[in-house]
Amino acid sequence: MNEWSETRKLGMWKYILFYGIILGGMGIALVEAGIDLYFHGGLNHFTDYTTTGLIFGTTYGTGTWFHGEYKFRKVTKKTP
Numbered sequence: 001m002n003e004w005s006e007t008r009k010l011g012m013w014k015y016i017l018f019y020g021i022i023l024g025g026m027g028i029a030l031v032e033a034g035i036d037l038y039f040h041g042g043l044n045h046f047t048d049y050t051t052t053g054l055i056f057g058t059t060y061g062t063g064t065w066f067h068g069e070y071k072f073r074k075v076t077k078k079t080p
Contacts, residue, residue, distance in 0.1 A: 001071070001072055001075050001076070004068050004071070004072050005072065007068070008068065008069070008072065015061060015065050016057075016058065016061035016062055016065060017061070019060075019061050019064065020057040020058055020059075020061015020062065020064070020065075021053070021054060021057035021058060021061060022057070023057075024056060024057045024060040024061060025052075025053035025054055025056055025057025025058070025060075026057070028052060028053055028056045028057070029049040029050065029052060029053035032048075032049055032052055033049050
């Protein structure tokens with residue numbers, strides 16, 4: 001939990017931006033582009049990958065933030 005107590009100092013929005021959109025969203029966009037390139041021999045429109053990355057990244061970042069907060073509060077017995 002010490003790791004999460006340090007991570008949560010970023011704040012929710014910075015966490016979602018960095019861990020969700022930048023890392024998770026870019027990762028899924030690159031995977032999607034790689035799959036298209038491998039199986040279809042070319043890339044689709046850039047907006048397809050960007051949209052997928054933003055939606056996935058925001059969802060992933062938000063979900064992991066609230067999951068981390070839930071576990072942190074459960075261990076430290078803090079109430080919201």
